[in-house]
Amino acid sequence: MGDLAMVLQKVETYLKDNFGDFVTEGEGTYSLRQGSAKVTIRALQSDDDEPVYIRLRVPLLTHVPNEPELHQYVAFHSDDYLFGHLSLRAGDEDGYVDVGFTYTLLGDDLDESELVTAVASVAVSADSLDDLLQGTFGGNKFFED
Numbered sequence: 001m002g003d004l005a006m007v008l009q010k011v012e013t014y015l016k017d018n019f020g021d022f023v024t025e026g027e028g029t030y031s032l033r034q035g036s037a038k039v040t041i042r043a044l045q046s047d048d049d050e051p052v053y054i055r056l057r058v059p060l061l062t063h064v065p066n067e068p069e070l071h072q073y074v075a076f077h078s079d080d081y082l083f084g085h086l087s088l089r090a091g092d093e094d095g096y097v098d099v100g101f102t103y104t105l106l107g108d109d110l111d112e113s114e115l116v117t118a119v120a121s122v123a124v125s126a127d128s129l130d131d132l133l134q135g136t137f138g139g140n141k142f143f144e145d
Contacts, residue, residue, distance in 0.1 A: 002052035007107040034123035052107035058126040064139030083121035
């Protein structure tokens with residue numbers, strides 16, 4: 001169904017043309033920085049007969065105290081954004097979690113404006129969200145400088 005090679009070529013071309021400063025992290029995985037946030041753009045396909053997906057993922061905060069108030073915030077605000085949603089993952093130590101921001105696009109018919117709008121929107125939202133959440137719940141941003 002999906003053509004992963006074609007989608008990867010489109011993604012790389014669209015990123016080059018619109019976000020000059022991006023990094024290739026491996027086959028089908030790219031990243032760029034927006035302030036303190038790192039946005040990872042990854043093309044995924046589970047099987048040749050399956051569609052290709054583009055997953056945008058931002059690790060907003062790591063090593064955040066695993067408190068009920070954080071869970072409540074994520075539960076009530078996860079879908080406040082047009083592009084992306086909040087999530088929690090088990091952290092590297094007991095008592096801590098990581099907060100993420102994720103958005104997924106269908107890659108098979110991807111056009112330039114769709115990818116550019118999604119990447120820019122996720123990046124801008126994530127760069128302000130990590131500040132808000134760190135100030136309220138603690139933890140570490142991807143880029144602290």
